[in-house]
Amino acid sequence: MNCPVCNSNNTKVVDSRLSGEGFSIRRRRHCQKCKFRFSTIEEMEILDLIVIKRDGHRENYNRDKLIKGIVKSLEKRAYLEDDFQKLIREIERDLQKKGGNEITSKQLGEIVIKRLKSFDQVAYIRYASVYHSFKDVKTFQKELNRLLKQKNNKK
Numbered sequence: 001m002n003c004p005v006c007n008s009n010n011t012k013v014v015d016s017r018l019s020g021e022g023f024s025i026r027r028r029r030h031c032q033k034c035k036f037r038f039s040t041i042e043e044m045e046i047l048d049l050i051v052i053k054r055d056g057h058r059e060n061y062n063r064d065k066l067i068k069g070i071v072k073s074l075e076k077r078a079y080l081e082d083d084f085q086k087l088i089r090e091i092e093r094d095l096q097k098k099g100g101n102e103i104t105s106k107q108l109g110e111i112v113i114k115r116l117k118s119f120d121q122v123a124y125i126r127y128a129s130v131y132h133s134f135k136d137v138k139t140f141q142k143e144l145n146r147l148l149k150q151k152n153n154k155k
């Protein structure tokens, strides 16, 4: 990173911190030559992916949208911000692993559901029911019963 004043490439990072929901890194730098102080912001790379909707409509993958849906399912649930960010990273890695540059919204939903299942059981049920991924009412009931059973066992 070159100094914006003297253009020297001898700049030193004095501080790094996460900002913007943890998806960007702010670095404070000092130019070693002219002593100018400045900050840079590095954005985390955005997944280059096309999502194919149920009706065949295509749109660019949107991280904000993904996060909104997951946050909604986690309403009133306790979780750590760090864990949440790890969850998002894991989901995006899974999306990438799926290969290619297109994914159906159904595949995307399945990946989220799979990750949510091990993250938060309640959020998992909420998310899955919103996205109608349960085959039928029976499957939904079965999952709900399994969850309730687990809760009772913990007592």
Ligand SMILES: [Zn+2]
Pocket (backbone or CB within 6 Å): 003, 004, 005, 006, 007, 008, 031, 032, 033, 034, 035, 036
């Ligand atoms: Zn400088």
